[in-house]
Amino acid sequence: MAEKRKVIRKRIKAADEMKRFMADHYYQLDNAAKTGEEKVAWCSSVGPAEILRAMGFLVFFPETHSAMLGATRMATELIPHANARGYTPEICSYLTADIGAFLQGVTPLSRAYEGIESVPKPDVLVFNTNQCRDVQDWFAWYSREFDAPLVGIHTHRGVKDVTESHISSIAIQLEAMIEPLAEISGKRFDMNELKRVVALSRECSDLWKKVLDTAAAIPSPLTFFDGTTLMGPAVVGRGTQPAVDFYKILLAELEQRVENHAGAVEDERFRIYWEGMPIWGRLRAHSELFAELKTCVLASTYCNSWIFSAFDAEDPFRSMAKAYTELFIVRSDDAKEEYIKAMIEFFNVDGVIFHDARTCPNNSNCRYGMPQRLEADTGIPSLIIDGDLNDLRCLSDEQTNTNIEAFIEQLEEHR
Ligand code: SF4
Numbered sequence: 001m002a003e004k005r006k007v008i009r010k011r012i013k014a015a016d017e018m019k020r021f022m023a024d025h026y027y028q029l030d031n032a033a034k035t036g037e038e039k040v041a042w043c044s045s046v047g048p049a050e051i052l053r054a055m056g057f058l059v060f061f062p063e064t065h066s067a068m069l070g071a072t073r074m075a076t077e078l079i080p081h082a083n084a085r086g087y088t089p090e091i092c093s094y095l096t097a098d099i100g101a102f103l104q105g106v107t108p109l110s111r112a113y114e115g116i117e118s119v120p121k122p123d124v125l126v127f128n129t130n131q132c133r134d135v136q137d138w139f140a141w142y143s144r145e146f147d148a149p150l151v152g153i154h155t156h157r158g159v160k161d162v163t164e165s166h167i168s169s170i171a172i173q174l175e176a177m178i179e180p181l182a183e184i185s186g187k188r189f190d191m192n193e194l195k196r197v198v199a200l201s202r203e204c205s206d207l208w209k210k211v212l213d214t215a216a217a218i219p220s221p222l223t224f225f226d227g228t229t230l231m232g233p234a235v236v237g238r239g240t241q242p243a244v245d246f247y248k249i250l251l252a253e254l255e256q257r258v259e260n261h262a263g264a265v266e267d268e269r270f271r272i273y274w275e276g277m278p279i280w281g282r283l284r285a286h287s288e289l290f291a292e293l294k295t296c297v298l299a300s301t302y303c304n305s306w307i308f309s310a311f312d313a314e315d316p317f318r319s320m321a322k323a324y325t326e327l328f329i330v331r332s333d334d335a336k337e338e339y340i341k342a343m344i345e346f347f348n349v350d351g352v353i354f355h356d357a358r359t360c361p362n363n364s365n366c367r368y369g370m371p372q373r374l375e376a377d378t379g380i381p382s383l384i385i386d387g388d389l390n391d392l393r394c395l396s397d398e399q400t401n402t403n404i405e406a407f408i409e410q411l412e413e414h415r
Contacts, residue, residue: 010262010264010266012222012226012230012250012253012254013253014230014246014249014250014253015226015229015230017246017249017250018229018230018232018233018246018250021232021233021237021242021243021246022232022233022236023112023113024242025236025237026109026112026113026116027113027115027116028058029058029060029120030109030113030115030116030120032058032120033120033121038056038057038058039056039057039058039123039124039184039185039186040057040058040059040060040120040121040122040123041057041058041059041060041122041123041124041125041126041181042059042060042061042062042122042124042125042126042139042142043059043060043061043125043126043127044061044062044063044126044127044128044131044135044139045061045063045064045131045235045306046128046130046131046305046306046324046327046329047126047127047128047130047135047153047324048126048128048153048174048177048320048324049061049201049238049239050194050197050198050201050238050239050311050316050320051174051177051178051181051194051320052126052181053197053239053240054189054190054193054194054196054197054239055178055181055182055185055187055189056185056187057123057124057181057185058120059236060119060120060122061235061236062094062098062119062138062139062142063094063135063235064232064235064236065098065107065108065109065119066093066094066095066097066098066101066390067094067280067389067390068108068109068112069097069098069101069108069280069390070093070094070097070279070280070281070389070390071108071280071281071283072108072111073281073392074097074101074106074108075093075097075100075280075281075390075391075392076097076281076390076391076392076393078096078097078100078101078104078106079093079096079097079100079390079391080100081099081100081103081104082095082096082097082098082099082100082103083096085099085103087099087137087141089359089391090358090359091134091137091359092132092134092138092359092360093358093359093360093388093389093390093391094134094138094360094389094390095134095135095137095138096359096390096391097390097391098138099138099141102119102142102145105118107119121146121148122142122146122148123148123184123185124148124149124150124151124180124181124184125139125142125143125148125149125150125151126139126150126151126152126153126177126181127139127150127151127152127153128152128153128155128324129152129153129154129155129157130153130155130324130325130327130329130330131327131329131330131362132329132360132362134362136152139152149180149184151177151180151181153170153173153174153177153324154173155170155324155325155330156169156170156325156330157330158330158331158332159325159330159331159332159335160331160332160334160335161335162322162325162326166321166325167318167321167322167325168318168321169321170320170321170324170325171317171318171320171321174317174320174321175317191316194316195313195314195316196313197239198239198311198312198313198316198319198320199311199313200238200239200240200241200243200244201238201239201308201311202308202309202311202312202313203244204233204234204237204238204239204240204243204244204247205234205238205306205307205308205309205311206309207244207247207248207251208231208234208247208306208307209304209307209309210247210251211227211230211247211250211251211254212227212299212303212304212307213346214251214254214255214257214258215296215298215299215347216346216347216348217258218268218271218348219261219262219263219264219265219268219296220263220264220265220268220271220296220298220347221254221257221258221262221263221264222254222264222298223264223265223287223290223291223296223297223298224274224278224297224298224299224300224302224303225278225283225284225286225287225290225297226264227300227303228278228280228283228302228303229283230250231303231306233246233247234247234306235306238306238308263296264296264298265290265291265294265295265296266291266294267294268294268295268296269294269295270293270294270295270296270350270351270408270411270412271295271296271298271347271348271349271350271351272290272295272296272297272298272349272350272351272352272353273297273298273299273300273340273343273344273347273349273351273352273353274297274299274300274301274302274352274353274355275300275301275340275352275353275354275355275365275366276301276302276354276355276356276357276363276364276365276366277302277355277357277360277363277364277388277389278302278355278389279355279357279387279388279389279392279395280389280390281390281392282387282392282395282397285397289401289404290404293404293405293408295408297353298347298349299343299347299349301328301339301340301343301365302363304328304343305327305328305329308323308324309323310322310323310326311323329362329363333365333368333370336365336370337370337373337374337377340352340370340374341374341377341378344374344378344380349380350380350381350411350414351380351381351382351383351407351411352371352374352380352381352382352383353382353383353384353385353404353407354366354370354371354382354383354384354385355384355385355387356384356385356386356387357387357388357389357394358386358387358388358391358394359388359389359390359391359394360388360389363389366384371384381407381410381411381414383403383404383407385400385403385404386399386400387400
């Protein structure tokens, strides 16, 4: 049996800085919604936030809000309220938890930030179907609820190689958003401002990549569970200077850990790649479970999804089109498998865990034989765990823990 014992989780000091960043973000949005001094746009998490920022909108990301519903374990009991409105339990539990919360008049923002009572009312909602169609339906619900305009980018799916025609068709859609957004914001589009924002987004993305890449060190200074919260500024703040400043501080701390051979998990013995969504309501429990097993879950497709290396301030529309189409979730299984193989090698992992998230087929890549193909190609064992991002009724803790412990034991024997 693999050794299991209580360990102390190592705190990342920069997390305090991140908390301040997130508080500023939500208070700014709350102030804008209350005073009407600034316009608010809701945006899907891998949507064209750069264009919105360049046009003077403050940007709110419903997915991050719903992840908070999951992390605070508010989500599961809110989902049935959306189900009652015809949004079935089988679709995205970000969507159902978020709409459920709105219908019940609750938000985790009130718990986290004194004085904030609700999500900020949108002046416009902007989605990109690069991740899924659920964001479109989710935003359409709010568009009707708030009587606010809905604008969207419709992306290709299952893309093997990103070609010029993919890029052109998305770039045209991005440019076509300018006119309606200018009407809503009341501001003229300024190409130099867009270039400035794209440059900041690229800098944020490069720093975030460097942060995640520190996990290649042995022992890893970072866990996936740290990454799921530390990625906050890369999601909600890309395109701003404070996000860039935060990642410089975080990177310095992690590089110091690497220099000192200070692992995030004490006596790291096994290194795991996590494929799929986090189980938000079990982040802490999973972080502790793996640490007790001297196992570091150190890298993931999920945290890597906010790396946009194609952004180029000199060619903003086409480079955004490329970056937002190159994403893992947009790609074919062939392209995804090549990517995971490269990650296995780069991070020197001993095993891969696939999370089969019941309500997100888009981020569950274990349903069509991928784990088996990867295992045959790389010799690296994998485990599939059943669960969900937000709906804890889809999860059996006992089963998950037993399976994870048995998997680590298998790695031990493998060694
Ligand atoms: S990708 Fe999955 S979790 Fe994200 S919005 Fe779409 S269905 Fe929901």
